Amino acid sequence: MDGYAGKVLRVNLTTRECTEEPLNPKYARDYLGGTGLGVRMIYDEVPPATDPLSPENKIVFAVGPVTATNYTSGARYQIVFKSPLTGILCDASSGGYWGADLKRAGYDALIVEGAADDPVYLWVHNGKTEIRPATHLWGQDALKVQESIQREIGDERIRVACIGPAGERKVLLSCIINDEGRAPGRGGNGAILGSKNLKAIAVRGNGNFPIHDLTAYNALCKRIAKDNATSPAVAAMREYGTAQVLDNLWAMGDIPIKNWQLGLWEEGCKNLGGKKMKETILVPHTACYRCTLGCSRWVKIEEGPYKMDGPGPEYETLAAMGTMCLIDDLNAVSFANDLCNRYGIDTISTGVAIAFGMEAYEKGLIKKEDTGGIELKWGDAQAMIAMTHQIGKNEKLGTILGQGVKRAAEKLGGDAWKFAVHVKGMESPMHDPRTFYSMGLTYAVGPRGACHLHGHSPLWENVQDPLPEWDLKGMYPLHVSKGKGIVVKLSQDLTAVVNSMVSCYFLTFILKPSDLAALLTAATGTKYTAKGLLKVGERIMALHRAYNNRCGITRKDDVLAPRQLEPTKEGGNAGKVPDMEVMLKEFYKVSGWTPSGKPSRKTLESLGLRDVAKDLYGPKRK
Numbered sequence: 001m002d003g004y005a006g007k008v009l010r011v012n013l014t015t016r017e018c019t020e021e022p023l024n025p026k027y028a029r030d031y032l033g034g035t036g037l038g039v040r041m042i043y044d045e046v047p048p049a050t051d052p053l054s055p056e057n058k059i060v061f062a063v064g065p066v067t068a069t070n071y072t073s074g075a076r077y078q079i080v081f082k083s084p085l086t087g088i089l090c091d092a093s094s095g096g097y098w099g100a101d102l103k104r105a106g107y108d109a110l111i112v113e114g115a116a117d118d119p120v121y122l123w124v125h126n127g128k129t130e131i132r133p134a135t136h137l138w139g140q141d142a143l144k145v146q147e148s149i150q151r152e153i154g155d156e157r158i159r160v161a162c163i164g165p166a167g168e169r170k171v172l173l174s175c176i177i178n179d180e181g182r183a184p185g186r187g188g189n190g191a192i193l194g195s196k197n198l199k200a201i202a203v204r205g206n207g208n209f210p211i212h213d214l215t216a217y218n219a220l221c222k223r224i225a226k227d228n229a230t231s232p233a234v235a236a237m238r239e240y241g242t243a244q245v246l247d248n249l250w251a252m253g254d255i256p257i258k259n260w261q262l263g264l265w266e267e268g269c270k271n272l273g274g275k276k277m278k279e280t281i282l283v284p285h286t287a288c289y290r291c292t293l294g295c296s297r298w299v300k301i302e303e304g305p306y307k308m309d310g311p312g313p314e315y316e317t318l319a320a321m322g323t324m325c326l327i328d329d330l331n332a333v334s335f336a337n338d339l340c341n342r343y344g345i346d347t348i349s350t351g352v353a354i355a356f357g358m359e360a361y362e363k364g365l366i367k368k369e370d371t372g373g374i375e376l377k378w379g380d381a382q383a384m385i386a387m388t389h390q391i392g393k394n395e396k397l398g399t400i401l402g403q404g405v406k407r408a409a410e411k412l413g414g415d416a417w418k419f420a421v422h423v424k425g426m427e428s429p430m431h432d433p434r435t436f437y438s439m440g441l442t443y444a445v446g447p448r449g450a451c452h453l454h455g456h457s458p459l460w461e462n463v464q465d466p467l468p469e470w471d472l473k474g475m476y477p478l479h480v481s482k483g484k485g486i487v488v489k490l491s492q493d494l495t496a497v498v499n500s501m502v503s504c505y506f507l508t509f510i511l512k513p514s515d516l517a518a519l520l521t522a523a524t525g526t527k528y529t530a531k532g533l534l535k536v537g538e539r540i541m542a543l544h545r546a547y548n549n550r551c552g553i554t555r556k557d558d559v560l561a562p563r564q565l566e567p568t569k570e571g572g573n574a575g576k577v578p579d580m581e582v583m584l585k586e587f588y589k590v591s592g593w594t595p596s597g598k599p600s601r602k603t604l605e606s607l608g609l610r611d612v613a614k615d616l617y618g619p620k621r622k
């Protein structure tokens, strides 16, 4: 199959069987790969009532047609699983090199199922798979274990995706870490590997796969790389990384401060921003596989309590562990980021949980004896770092915060639910819905809970004709709810395509759907069009929602946290809140969902999902 390795690897850890299956060509055509393929596989194989931490849950690692090619950001892989944090279907994305090596080892997807009796790791190399003992690696941090496996196998080019101590302890904020601190961070996927006694998956591949029209494909890749090199939006990302958001958007009120209580903190944002990082601790380092954009950061702190040399924090981490906790010490946040990498915990959820803990401490819901003697006060970097350790080790207050803010609020009681900022149990990312109203809707209807990677709709607010190829024309002004339903719907559809082909989202700064269609056509030989890709995106989103519906999700769950709907008193979003009802109603209508929040039978059938329509609505009456 052109554009694909053509095979799926299935590893059953209970029976210790490793089998190869041909990639289903219909699934490749209809879902592309990555997230789409993974969502379809989990829909087919994991019943919605499955306990996420049982051997019956499965986790799919999937790449796509542009992975490991000359495309400038074909580095990423997606994972799909039923989340132990939210209880619904979750996908997550990571960069680095691991995904490219999986494909070059011969696979478009890896399905892990069952559970091993004792710790193991997988070694996948050029069509061969071994299940190896990992008892000696259990307990190692997620950066160290990568080196240990490379040394054990004797090849430093091996790429490793692994869990740290938090995943081993099934902390619900835990995640997989690959390639020196890259992470598909969200949804507690580290706990799934922990529940399967799977410490790591090492991959190495140098095989090839066919590209349908190599000349056309390489010409497109060359043009994209050139556009990438000259785009101003990309240039800023290259120079300052995602941390530039702090420098550029603080005045608009996009940065959450003090657990979403404040709308303005100029000094704090600038102290954590990309410019400050560049002036102080940034050192040169490589980007993801063949990426010419290079947003990733590497930092070196020469001395002091936060001495470190490792991957630098992204914007989301700087806000979650910084401004959310009223901390503007860049070195401290960088150090905390490194700790999260080592424990294998999601920096967004961890930061949100610590900020929640600080507010609960202030309100007397958490006492000093709960924290092991730590004064959990706003702005205290040492306290934030102590809590990161407690979450990573699953000890003291970490046993509560590490289960996520929804469960923590239930445990603490009182008014804690009012300031536990999550959607469907997933801690909210770091863009303020009171600044970008569409982001509020994106969080509320996000397929994995509050999420900034299923449609980055703020890019389309206040922009003339955001996406004409998908008929999104006109202007969608800031601080206006009306009209945002279609913005969010199309933004989600586009991201579903991007996460399935699998490209880095940042390339959509310069690429249109017709560019993506041309790439996919040249790679696979299947004739994709811009409008045809819209259908692919809609299909993936509808299938994901249908699975979540079968897990019990309805309209009642499509709500923001109360705190995100309290107006701030200062900054660019002072006094502003989105009208969620207006936006939700529009979104349901343009998505073809019923008033209760299910894709309608007609919608599902129009997307070729008759089997799913039957699951949701029963057999069709004649």
Ligand code: SF4
Pocket (backbone or CB within 6 Å): 073, 075, 095, 096, 287, 288, 291, 292, 293, 294, 295, 296, 504, 505, 506
């Ligand atoms: S833009 Fe950043 S995240 Fe995306 S592929 Fe390049 S380095 Fe990786």
